[in-house]
Amino acid sequence: MASIKAQAHHQRVRIRGYDVDIRTYGAGARNVVLVHGIGASGRYFSRLVDLLAQTCTVHTLEMPGFGSAPKPSHSLDMAGFAAVNCDALRAAGIGPAQWVGHSMGCQVVTEMALLAPDLVTSVVLLSPTINRGERNAVLQGLRLAQDCLREPPAVNWMLLTDYLRAGPRWYLRTMPKMVRHRLEQRIGGVEVPVTLIRGGRDPIVPARWLQELAAARPGAVAVELPGQPHVCMFTEPARTAALLREAASGQ
Incomplete structure (x- = not known):
């Protein structure tokens, strides 16, 4: 993905003392x-970005x-991350757009869609957390370790x-807020089309x-990618990109 990375435009948007780093690739009509997700960065989207x-x-x-975004002095819950993200997108002039979250990012994207429906055209939730039957930080850590055995190096x-x-x-400051969030109680209020995707x-x-x-x-459309682990957009980028296109066409 060297050529795509070389063409990336990076901007840091500061909102109420919080920084959001935005990297932009490509120049197509659809945004x-x-x-x-928690602890991650935009790097694991690289194969998906290359296609999109x-x-x-x-x-x-x-x-x-x-x-690469600096750590603020105060922690945020899912709604707090969502508010900062929405304000950053407005400040950067990005939207309307299809919003795609992965793992904890699904919880944040759902809150974003509830907060700023004018900025979103469709929502895609990849590997959405947190499973209501295992809403416990220790269990989540064990599941993450289990998933590591299934992910590529x-x-x-x-x-x-x-x-x-x-x-x-x-x-550790973010994890309890992630665990407390109730995605199943919030997702019903999303007005735009929703697609849910998990690896088998x-x-x-x-x-x-x-x-x-x-x-x-x-x-909502629910899709399973057979044989794929939690970071399914890295291990199956072509199918994931196709599902995003389908979600966008149905908006």
Whole structure:
């Protein structure tokens, strides 16, 4: 993805003392915004960006304290991350756009869609957390370790280095807020089309949880990618990109 990376435009948007790093790729008519999960950065979207940027304008957001974005003095809950992200997108002039979240990013994107429906055209939730049956930080850590055994080395390396960059303090300050969030109670209020995607070998997001979310948001499309782990957009980028296109065409 060297050529795409070389053409990336980076901007840091400061909102009420919080910094959001936005990297933009491609120059297509359709806008896509990608939001990472806890501890991660925009790096694990690289294969998906490579495909999407051929026809779309793709923006990866790195939320306060994660990736290259500086850590603020005060922690944020899911609604807080959402408010900062929405204000950053408005300030950067990005929108309307398809919003795509991964893992914790799904919780944030859902809150964003509730807060700023004028900025979003469709929502895609990749590997949405947190499974209601395992809403516990220790269990989530065990599931993450289990998933690491199913991810390719490149993903594990990216996540390890991203976690170290974020630091244990910021990670541990964010985790309880992630665990307390009730996605199944919030997703029903999203007005735009919703697509839910999980990997068939994702131990963090079981099939029953995806179906529960689909039931909580009538009309939502639920899709399973056979044989894929939690970071399914890295291991199956072509199918993921196709699903994003389908979601956009149905808006």
